[in-house]
Amino acid sequence: MIRKTFSLAATFICAGALALPALAQSDADRAIDYELANSRAYDTLEYLTDNIGPRLSGSKGAALAVTWATKQLRAMKLDDVRNEPVMVPHWVRGVERATLVSHNDQKIVLTALGGSVATPENGITADVVEVSSFEELDRLGRKVAGKIVYFNNPIDMSLVESGRAFDAYSKAVEFRGAGPSHAAQYGAVAALIRSVASASLRSPHTGSLRYDEKQPKIPGAALSVEDALLVHRLLAKGERVRMHLVLTPRTLPDAPSFNVVAEIRGSERPNEIVLIGGHLDSWDLATGAIDDGSGAAMCIETMRVLKELGIKPKRTIRAVLFMNEENGLRGGHAYFDAAAKREEIAKHVAVIETDAGAATPVGFTTTLEGSALANFTRAAAPLNRIAAPLTWESSRHTGADTSPLTDAGVTGFGLTPDPRHYFDFHHSPADTLDKVDPHQLAQNTAAIAGLAVLLANQ
């Protein structure tokens, strides 16, 4: 989709950013200071993760999270709190078990990729063939027929360590999405990837695959890094590696769910919207503390802070807790469709998404570029005392749930906590509350709250 620049956003960015009035700065400062001193974001995250637990779309946990978050927001006496319906995929994991029948029936640790079909009930037993690229797979062609294709896709740790973890992830994750169908076109019976992870203690990391409807659907799973290395070493020695694989996931009928939407209406321009959003669903392997319980908690907490401080932003601040970011993005699309029906798309002045964990905030990505960005970063100086001065990086992609909006030309911002350890835990059983530091969570919330108020008060 071609990006259009809406006049509203453009006006704001070009005309407004150079000299924000004192009042606007003051509200942002107040929100930041209050959050840093009085944060309850961690309590919110603790309940969501410890008491509700995993929240995969369609699950009881996801439904409980919607009910609970709605209740929390309603208790704040905001101007509006509503559930916007969305039908979501309902995928259930089942058994996942593998052994190397060629090597003393050693157990192999893996996890089904989200959306994967099941193996036959008694499993698949087949030779494993390793490839490092789609090109290599294409060269092998039908030689992989009847076999299990293993995509050897290590994450680039030098990128991770230099702070480009999301770039490293994007590269390595390509095979997770497209690998199974690519292998299926040559008759492979299953596809494996190496977990896209920057740390491992035999930890499998899940995530969605995307089937090409023109190809047969074959099961897909992610090996733990250790098991991927084992398979690689055995194959590199020239040994035949034969695996028995049992996966019994089921795709149930789509389930009804909701985005949770809460608003503080603008005092001067209530029809203009600054959106803050994170997602309420998580993968099923863990309680989703960093992905994206922390983002949801930041949004809930921002509304609490603004309300408790009595801040009346000029524009409407709307928090959206999206459903189904992980395995469908149905919530992001449903929100867009509902907003379009309300003729609201162009009324979104800016969208701020938080879905990258809660380590110390280092900056934001933004769809702003050039002088507009330069102007904006000067106006956003109040945020710089939260942690080290923030970086602002131009990017077409500032968040998945808000991508329908930014694709339509809305100005986007994406919070960037320090990404160096995010993929140690992401989509794995280890994404639990203990990975989040309460003060860092408050810093991130202060950044979201501060930026939202700055944008809304312009």
Added chain:
Amino acid sequence: MIRKTFSLAATFICAGALALPALAQSDADRAIDYELANSRAYDTLEYLTDNIGPRLSGSKGAALAVTWATKQLRAMKLDDVRNEPVMVPHWVRGVERATLVSHNDQKIVLTALGGSVATPENGITADVVEVSSFEELDRLGRKVAGKIVYFNNPIDMSLVESGRAFDAYSKAVEFRGAGPSHAAQYGAVAALIRSVASASLRSPHTGSLRYDEKQPKIPGAALSVEDALLVHRLLAKGERVRMHLVLTPRTLPDAPSFNVVAEIRGSERPNEIVLIGGHLDSWDLATGAIDDGSGAAMCIETMRVLKELGIKPKRTIRAVLFMNEENGLRGGHAYFDAAAKREEIAKHVAVIETDAGAATPVGFTTTLEGSALANFTRAAAPLNRIAAPLTWESSRHTGADTSPLTDAGVTGFGLTPDPRHYFDFHHSPADTLDKVDPHQLAQNTAAIAGLAVLLANQ
């Protein structure tokens, strides 16, 4: 048992250590240099862990390891390679599954403790009670009847980080061994500990429990650190925590197995023995690369190096690959009993055990003390160029498998690789080959080989 000092060892240490003859140093130097330049220890470890895999006593993997190690040693044309029989426990893990029925049926990650009995087939559902000490449990007394007792036993990370990881382990592990029976005496239906681990990505760490035969046997399991923290947080908030627990381990009849013993006979005093030993068995959750595949590989490799160099030590160097260190120490006792029957105990000049991983070697523990130790460390200077100068620390305990020998007064040495990350992996699914660095493994092997030759040539 009171430690006796055998005259042979005492003579050696007091008279011999100050001025080792040039030949002895030269053999040690040669062994060290050869190993550092031409190590094949990693290849040995790779086959043991990748191709054979987990090696819990009584398992097919353990039997394969005995056969394979024996074959490797026989191929070296040593003076003797033999299997010494030992009957070992045969415990099989089975299903391990737990959920918090009080909290949305959240999955709890745990693993059965070695030797644990099973729950009833349909599991146990009971409230969880947390205690931090046996004293606290004693105060609660029968209040824990019908409940699951959770021993909250965090490892002291300041000790771990300061290099006292084994001390930290010893403290925290107390509840693993004695906890279940201590809880059973008050009517508890199961006992849980926090995995004794210095790192976790939702990683359960197993290890043996010890039942008190006077108490009812109740199941015991180790929670991952994350799950232990979750249970702790919920209880600390005053919530009722109710767990459903299914464990189906089985204890089968004892199985026949073997210690693998290999010798290079002494050229001058063949009846005097310097023993080097590690253990061939591992836990079942992983391939036991650090515990103790690396120790076994060091011993096999030492024999290869000495043989290939044509080193003819004055005393006999005997490598023992013990069976069943992990869950019974039957191999260590069987070796002692067989040696006693041969009237060989007093002929052991020294025993060197390696069962602490393969990170950079930092020193040895030793039963030597005072001036004997001071003299010895000067004589052992050739070892100091392997890595940083080695530390020599007096300790009553220099290894489990050789403890029957050192308890009987034989001089003991225990290799100490850098312990700071050992308990990140120990007894967990993550104890795999990738945790071992080939050069560090060679350094450790050089330390074992060098020390053995020094001791044997005196």
